[in-house]
Amino acid sequence: MLQAIADIVRLNGAEKHFGAVRALNGVDFHVGAGECVGLVGHNGAGKSTLMHMVAGTLRPDGGQIAVRGNTEASYSVARALELGIRCVFQELSLCPNLSVAENTRINHPSLTGFGWRRRAADLIRAKLDEIFPDHGISADDIAGDLSIGRRQMVEVARAFTLTSQPLHLVILDEPTSSLDAHAAGQLLSFVRRFVAAGGSCILISHVLGEVLQNADRIVVMRDGKVVAADAADVFDRDKLVAAMGGAEGHQKAVTKARTTEGGVLRVRARPARQQDGKELVARAGEIIGLAGLAGHGQTDLLLAIFSAAARARAGIEVTAPVALVAGDRQSDGIFSQWSIAQNIGIRSLARLRNGLLISPQREAELAEFWKNKIGIRTPDMNNNIFSLSGGNQQKALFARALGSDAQIVLMDDPMRGVDIGTKLEVYDLLREEAAKGRTFLWYTTETEELDNCDHVYVFKNGRIVANLRRDELTEEKIIQSSFGDAA
Amino acid sequence: MTAIAPGTVPKASPRGGAARARMLRGLLPALSLALVLMGIAWLNPRAISYFGFNLMLNLAIPIALATIAQMFVIAGNELDLSIGTFVGFVGCVTATWLRDAPLLGIVVLLGSIGVYALLGALIHLRNLPSIVVTLGMSFVWQGLAILVLPKPGGKAPDWLLSIMSFKPPYIPFPILAALLIAAVVHFGLMRTSYGVILRGSGGNAAALRRAGWSLLRTKVVLFALTGLFGVLSGMALIGITTSADANIGNGYTLLSIAGVILGGGEFVGGRVSPIGAVLGALTLALAASPLLTFMHIPPDWQVAANGAILIIVLAARVLISRKER
Numbered sequence: 001m002l003q004a005i006a007d008i009v010r011l012n013g014a015e016k017h018f019g020a021v022r023a024l025n026g027v028d029f030h031v032g033a034g035e036c037v038g039l040v041g042h043n044g045a046g047k048s049t050l051m052h053m054v055a056g057t058l059r060p061d062g063g064q065i066a067v068r069g070n071t072e073a074s075y076s077v078a079r080a081l082e083l084g085i086r087c088v089f090q091e092l093s094l095c096p097n098l099s100v101a102e103n104t105r106i107n108h109p110s111l112t113g114f115g116w117r118r119r120a121a122d123l124i125r126a127k128l129d130e131i132f133p134d135h136g137i138s139a140d141d142i143a144g145d146l147s148i149g150r151r152q153m154v155e156v157a158r159a160f161t162l163t164s165q166p167l168h169l170v171i172l173d174e175p176t177s178s179l180d181a182h183a184a185g186q187l188l189s190f191v192r193r194f195v196a197a198g199g200s201c202i203l204i205s206h207v208l209g210e211v212l213q214n215a216d217r218i219v220v221m222r223d224g225k226v227v228a229a230d231a232a233d234v235f236d237r238d239k240l241v242a243a244m245g246g247a248e249g250h251q252k253a254v255t256k257a258r259t260t261e262g263g264v265l266r267v268r269a270r271p272a273r274q275q276d277g278k279e280l281v282a283r284a285g286e287i288i289g290l291a292g293l294a295g296h297g298q299t300d301l302l303l304a305i306f307s308a309a310a311r312a313r314a315g316i317e318v319t320a321p322v323a324l325v326a327g328d329r330q331s332d333g334i335f336s337q338w339s340i341a342q343n344i345g346i347r348s349l350a351r352l353r354n355g356l357l358i359s360p361q362r363e364a365e366l367a368e369f370w371k372n373k374i375g376i377r378t379p380d381m382n383n384n385i386f387s388l389s390g391g392n393q394q395k396a397l398f399a400r401a402l403g404s405d406a407q408i409v410l411m412d413d414p415m416r417g418v419d420i421g422t423k424l425e426v427y428d429l430l431r432e433e434a435a436k437g438r439t440f441l442w443y444t445t446e447t448e449e450l451d452n453c454d455h456v457y458v459f460k461n462g463r464i465v466a467n468l469r470r471d472e473l474t475e476e477k478i479i480q481s482s483f484g485d486a487a
Numbered sequence: 488m489t490a491i492a493p494g495t496v497p498k499a500s501p502r503g504g505a506a507r508a509r510m511l512r513g514l515l516p517a518l519s520l521a522l523v524l525m526g527i528a529w530l531n532p533r534a535i536s537y538f539g540f541n542l543m544l545n546l547a548i549p550i551a552l553a554t555i556a557q558m559f560v561i562a563g564n565e566l567d568l569s570i571g572t573f574v575g576f577v578g579c580v581t582a583t584w585l586r587d588a589p590l591l592g593i594v595v596l597l598g599s600i601g602v603y604a605l606l607g608a609l610i611h612l613r614n615l616p617s618i619v620v621t622l623g624m625s626f627v628w629q630g631l632a633i634l635v636l637p638k639p640g641g642k643a644p645d646w647l648l649s650i651m652s653f654k655p656p657y658i659p660f661p662i663l664a665a666l667l668i669a670a671v672v673h674f675g676l677m678r679t680s681y682g683v684i685l686r687g688s689g690g691n692a693a694a695l696r697r698a699g700w701s702l703l704r705t706k707v708v709l710f711a712l713t714g715l716f717g718v719l720s721g722m723a724l725i726g727i728t729t730s731a732d733a734n735i736g737n738g739y740t741l742l743s744i745a746g747v748i749l750g751g752g753e754f755v756g757g758r759v760s761p762i763g764a765v766l767g768a769l770t771l772a773l774a775a776s777p778l779l780t781f782m783h784i785p786p787d788w789q790v791a792a793n794g795a796i797l798i799i800v801l802a803a804r805v806l807i808s809r810k811e812r
Binding site: 055057076077078081087089093094095096097098102103105106107109112113116117141142145 | 505506509678680681683684686687689690691693694695696697698699700756757758
């Protein structure tokens, strides 16, 4: 029915910047009618940004977007819906205070007037029955009462409901992330039926098997660019992994493998959801990497270790003072009303005290020492912390941790949005501090950073799935274990 | 569309715990009202009569209207700290201009609803905290009220007096009015298709924006509704007291917030209940004076008793939620 028009949507040279970060760097992308396009890539490769653009929720900084051959000058959500393009976003977007039927109404402006409640309920119930035959969801259920899996079912079904607006393309961003294998299978077979009937679909998934089996064409993104795009049967698992990770070898930042086997035990921790005997062990002088996809339990374990230092917890053993370098520095790291010096001194108040009061002199000494040591670029450490650039703010947070008495430093992806120059300076400092006997636990989403680590634990679904030594560490191995499909 | 006969609605799926807790929480406002009524009946059985209710619920209608007004802003995750002085301002306009120069009075009252709508737009567009904006506005309304009516006095329009002294057979007027207010607002906010959008804006604003709805419009509508019910509250109040005073509504700000929360509403998340809010307002109105006067509790302590009721009910709500989890 749509075969006459080849493209549903086409982007040419799409660009998007968030501050200094280039999320999309000139991407060409298109979806044809009756086609399921698989989109894969590591965290931060730009998949979600690209999809927000197709759905109209983000405006490109450069490039063009054309829908069914017509260039759209002022593209928006409303325009996308009008053209039959819908998106199921990765983060759930139901209103938790509304019922399932009421949530359906939100996506359909035409569901008004007398009897709209019954029509909305019939609509979503019929679609749920069609996609997930044994769903067990009532249209009167309040969304907030449903389990996360059922919420995802409602959200997916809602995107496929039809009223007055057309439906040509549905973007599914990790649609199976909260579904069990049974429901995921139901959804994917529905997607195949939808595509066979002439609809189009973009399928984003970290489960490579799903993409390989269900997509007609696969587009691989990396660092804000499309690095590979071809028919699905050209790819296999290994080829996809290689394309995502970049097959070219990269030189190791440090080649000398230090022997730290004999160090004092600093941390022994087992993630709460770990079922086998694997556990994280960190000794004095070690830099330990925590890898895997974002949100698979690395931060949870760091926070658990942090709280275990103050109060004993089952399964976690911590033998020295701990400091945490937060990744989300705006919300978790910085005291925005304070000066740089105060921000650095807060972790060391006990040492800065003079009687009952904080000694301004000692605080200034500490700040000045770290200003020189870590190279914070500011004329005056008494300036507000926001007078610093993002990278220098992060340096101040490192100074807070390193200037304290903590022998264990936990780092929660601290290099987000930090420029490469700052990164290299901090890496050197970390190695220097490690050589003096400090222990670092470093969660990072950037694979290159793991080259600085002595040991890397790979996480998946809140569990440690692999423990790689420095000499066995390759990007392929990390991706392989973090994408390990439950076979 | 596949036609499903209305009778084939499948039975509510077993979402047992959460649904039961929700129902219990929904019943809590009615339970607390019943408890207060039982207390009054026990202390003075003669109070439970047509005449007694008329007397005890004397001020319930304006309190219920002010509570509904507050409920609309709370539905959009905001708070209105100016509703009390606004009710006072409306009262002063009602007791002067609305009687002496009806046209001017009507224009001023409609204009004040427009000001509320503009406040909603301002809060949305400039991303301001509503607490700060409405706290500032509370002084503006208070000042305007004093300008309109420097000394206590004025007189309510006769038509308003006759409405408020209406004596229907069998059912006391305040109860009838409360039923009407609850039914109208429940239908408007909980049953209409745009009411869903208004509540959704408090539940998940980002989702609404992604579905193509204007959040500016929802905020403006919610604030305008607050203004409308604030006006109704002020007029009802003057219809009962017959004359006005610039400070007449000052207690209504906290009373209205307490009524919404007592009625099962929550400060964030778009979870509000018009029926609950009216029940909450009735509970507070009942508990405010008669119950405690019967118990020979001096007026100074009555405010504290109101607070105690609030704390007890909220504690019960938390207990219910925790038990079901």
